[in-house]
Amino acid sequence: xNETKPAKFSQLIGNTPLVNLGNLVNKNSAKxxxxxxxLNPGCSMKDRIAEYILSQVQMTGKIKKGxxxxxxxxxxxxxxxxxxxxxxxxxxxVVTSKKCSIExxxxxxxxxxxxxxxxxxxxxxxxxxxxxxENGYFAVDQYNNPYNPETYYKTLGPEIWKQTNGKITHFxxxxxxxxxxxxxxxxxxxxxxxxKVILADPLHSNIYDYYxxxxxxxxxxxxxxxxxxxxxxGAGKYKPTKxxxxxxxxxxxKISDRDAILCCHELLQKEGLLVGGSSGLxxxxxxxxxxxxxxxxxxxxxxxxxxxxxxSKIYDREFLSQNNINL
Ligand SMILES: Cc1ncc(COP(=O)(O)O)c(C=O)c1O
Numbered sequence: 001x002n003e004t005k006p007a008k009f010s011q012l013i014g015n016t017p018l019v020n021l022g023n024l025v026n027k028n029s030a031k032x033x034x035x036x037x038x039l040n041p042g043c044s045m046k047d048r049i050a051e052y053i054l055s056q057v058q059m060t061g062k063i064k065k066g067x068x069x070x071x072x073x074x075x076x077x078x079x080x081x082x083x084x085x086x087x088x089x090x091x092x093x094v095v096t097s098k099k100c101s102i103e104x105x106x107x108x109x110x111x112x113x114x115x116x117x118x119x120x121x122x123x124x125x126x127x128x129x130x131x132x133x134e135n136g137y138f139a140v141d142q143y144n145n146p147y148n149p150e151t152y153y154k155t156l157g158p159e160i161w162k163q164t165n166g167k168i169t170h171f172x173x174x175x176x177x178x179x180x181x182x183x184x185x186x187x188x189x190x191x192x193x194x195x196k197v198i199l200a201d202p203l204h205s206n207i208y209d210y211y212x213x214x215x216x217x218x219x220x221x222x223x224x225x226x227x228x229x230x231x232x233x234g235a236g237k238y239k240p241t242k243x244x245x246x247x248x249x250x251x252x253x254k255i256s257d258r259d260a261i262l263c264c265h266e267l268l269q270k271e272g273l274l275v276g277g278s279s280g281l282x283x284x285x286x287x288x289x290x291x292x293x294x295x296x297x298x299x300x301x302x303x304x305x306x307x308x309x310x311x312s313k314i315y316d317r318e319f320l321s322q323n324n325i326n327l
Contacts, residue, residue: 010087013040013047014155018163018300021283023270030170030290030297034283035160037304038275042080044305045156046073049179050080052151053140054088063138065089071140072096072128074176074234075104076305081140082113093137095128099233103309144242148179149186156180157187160300166191170293172286172301174200174235174278175207178244180302185248199252200285202260205236207244211252231257231313231323232277234304258325259284261314264307265327274307277314 016039021032037045057063068091071081078094085092092113096105098120108115116131118124125143132139142148160168171188173181185197201207230236240246257277264280267273279302286301293299313319320327 009041010051010084013051015159016040018160019271019273019303021267021271021286024266024283025287025290028295030293030295030299032283032286032290033164033298033300034279034286034303035156035300037302038279038306042076042083043309044076044080044276045180045302046076046080046305047083048155049142049148049151050077050084052154053142053145053147054081054084054090056147057138063090067091068093068135068137069140070095070128070132070137071142072125073142075100075108075309076234077140077142078113078115079104079107079111082108082111085113086111093128093131095124095131097122097124101233101310102312104233107309142179142243143177145179146243148177148243149183149245152180152183153187154183156302157184160184161188161191164298164300167298168192168195168300169297170196170198170286170289170299172198172200172282172289172299174202174281174285174304175244176234176237176278177241178237180304182243182245182248186245189248196250197248198285198289199249200235200255200281201252202230202232202236202281203254203256204230206238207236207240208252208254210240211246211249232260232281233310234276235278235281253285253288255281255285257323261320261325262327263287264314268307273303274315275303276305276307276310279303279305279307280314 016036018033025032040047070093071078072095082092094108095116118127175181188195260281263284282301286299290299
């Protein structure tokens with residue numbers, strides 16, 4: 001009998017299943033599939049970039065065991081670096097904003113990383129960079145680091161191509177660093193330039209405006225108007241990052257918190273899928289896309305992280321009713 005040797009848990013990053021969400025679309029729609037990125041060991045797709053960036057900077061001698069790594073993150077990249085840092089012997093400092101869910105905060109702290117939460121008026125990305133410069137730490141800078149899109153170009157893109165037998169016609173994804181959409185789309189479009197790429201942007205993010213209008217408003221600062229903040233974490237930005245390549249985007253669609261969150265609950269009721277808000281945002285945008293197409297089309301989107309990370313927010317009725325969302 002051939003015995004298979006069990007892998008180490010941290011080696012199980014990537015190669016996630018693709019699931020059929022046909023139950024969520026109309027009868028004569030396109031096929032709708034989603035990558036289960038929440039099944040990565042750290043419960044999000046960000047394990048992929050943490051693993052790849054660490055391997056690259058280790059190989060090129062930019063870091064050595066015992067060094068300190070600073071990571072600005074809406075939470076998931078921080079979790080992934082904290083997990084791999086703990087296993088591989090690095091000290092991790094994660095810098096995030098108050099928007100980061102308590103579950104993600106606790107996950108990072110449980111992994112013994114240092115967590116710094118900056119106030120609403122500060123830019124946590126600038127804070128992390130300053131901290132690294134002043135102390136000689138290595139800054140991940142996932143927003144501008146070319147290894148970020150390269151990760152998805154080498155892993156997620158090829159997986160989707162293979163799992164759909166090259167039949168994918170539309171790729172729908174939100175963005176925050178935009179590493180995932182840029183790297184995945186670049187790979188897919190090289191395989192088939194006819195594939196359309198749709199960026200799903202939260203209502204009060206500015207990427208839609210940058211894409212269609214160039215962003216011309218004066219006095220635009222990071223500290224966005226409180227009334228215009230949005231609930232979904234890990235999606236949208238006040239301005240494009242260096243990782244975002246607009247040339248691979250064919251369309252940007254705006255999705256509200258309400259539609260994204262109701263879609264999360266629909267995924268849970270109809271499929272048993274407990275996923276985060278950005279996954280609901282993606283699936284809602286992918287559903288609209290699929291319902292405008294025909295059964296020969298194949299729409300693929302991403303279930304970015306686990307809903308376990310947001311039990312106190314988008315799965316908490318009190319939180320939802322405080323935000324005028326009633327199930
Ligand atoms: C839950 C979640 N969804 C989506 C994204 C967006 O991915 P990317 O940073 O590659 O644009 C992130 C990034 O922080 C995230 O944490």
